[in-house]
Amino acid sequence: MRNSVFDRLSCVFGDEEKPVIVKEGDSVAINSDLTEIKDGDVIQWWFGNTVIAEINKRANRFTVYDDVLDGRFRDRLKLDKQTGSLTITDIRTEHKGFYTLEINSVRKKTFKVYIRGRRLVSVKEGDSVALNSGLTEIKDDEIQWWFGNTVLAEINKRTDRFTVYDDVLDGRFRDRLKLDKQTGSLTITDMRTEDAGVYERKINSRITDFFLAVAEEISVKEGDSVALNSDLTEIIMHYDVILWRFGNTAIAEINKQFNRLTVYDDVLDGRFRDRLKLDNQTLSLTITDMRTEDAGNYILQMRVSDRYSIKAFRVSIDSVHCCGSTEAVIRLVLSALVGVATVVLLVYDIRSRRAERDQAHIHTSET
Incomplete structure (x- = not known):
């Protein structure tokens, strides 16, 4: 039988590890195996040596510390208030490792989370x-x-x-x-x-x-804007996550679960800074002031549960070469010379014709 999106096996006590396999971008629920938290229970979830979530039932306090580790888990942690189980959403490669559940500083369960690899391929x-x-x-x-x-x-x-x-x-x-x-x-x-x-x-x-x-081919002039259309007339509510990628790098995202719409314009050394716009209604992406380094594959990835819909664009840049100041001066001088030459030829032609008429007039008079 095939593996599901992530395997959920019963955890063991002590030093043994329970493997949890999850696809990058999906969610994983790490189960406490409790049916109910008792009044005196204190529960902590650790990632390595860092506490990332804590429950104190006596004080009725449920806390996630999602700003630790440079915000690695920000907006990704959820605690079940009945069982103490922990859910991590939109999981990434930096979230792989050891998770430990500690109950009342006595019982411990350890999970090792593996992230399944995922590659983006675009073809014409x-x-x-x-x-x-x-x-x-x-x-x-x-x-x-x-x-x-x-x-x-x-x-x-x-x-x-x-x-x-x-x-x-x-x-x-x-x-x-x-x-x-x-x-x-x-x-x-x-x-x-x-x-x-x-x-x-x-x-x-x-x-x-x-x-x-299968990529749609788009050509845009350098300096112009390009609109990458999602073909959605409105936000489709059954999609959990909608993600725009440039190559393998996320540049814009909507997460329905957290009602969050984000552009990541500081990635790739700020290449897209202040140049990304998401349509709030259709989620189409517009990139302004296109540059040669913006050419490449753009992927729209829409996920519901463990099913995906994908659309791709292969964008090429039609560079418009502007002449430098030296070349501009040379062209200006050449244009001026051509203009002068044209005037000289025109004056010469007028004078030549006038001379011919004078000669003809003299010849007629003598006759």
Whole structure:
């Protein structure tokens, strides 16, 4: 049976660790295994050596310390007031590690949180895309490639079986899947918009996600603005998180759970500072004063529960080269010279014609 978005196993007491596996960007609930907090209980949640949440039932105090560790957990921690369980939302790679539940300074439970890898891939419609296995050679590995809840291809090196299931999903991928028998990488040819989505690579027990998007091509002049349209006429309420990325970097986000709309224009050394605008209604993103370094892939990622919708844009910059001051002076001088030359030729032409008429008049008079 496949792993769910995150595995929730019963925790053990003492020094043993309970592994918790979660996808980057999802939420994870770490269970206290209590059905109810008693009146005298004092409960603390630790991340490494730092307290991040605390319950004192006697004082009726429920506290999350989400500003610790440079605000790493800001707006991401939730305490269940009945059981003391801790939920971490929108989890990132910096949240992986050891979490300890301490009850009345006596009982302890330790969890080790692992973050599953996630990669963004953008491709032009009609092109091919290779989803890499990360292996140089298959040994005794078992490899599976999934699209959503459907197996597309699998490899069992022990039985020397290499199989693509291109007749699944009503034959959507028929004759378009290729497995590399040396590395296990999967190639999809002739990409179509309906192929966009989340692909999973499972090698033995290791899982990596690929966000695959078919990009819309946009060209914009340097210095102009570009609007990346979400195609939403209004904020769709069933989406938990809507995220704009430039490459792998988040640049704007709306989190419905916290009613928060944020632009991260200080990322990438402040490249987008004061140039990002989110439409409050449709969540389309506008970037002003486009520059050459802004060219690249922009991804719109919309999540509800563990399902994703993805839209991508490949933006190119049409540079407008303006001449420098020296070149401008040279061009001005050349234009002036051309103008002078034109006047000289015009005066010469007038004088020549006048001379011809005078000569003709003299000739007529003599006759």
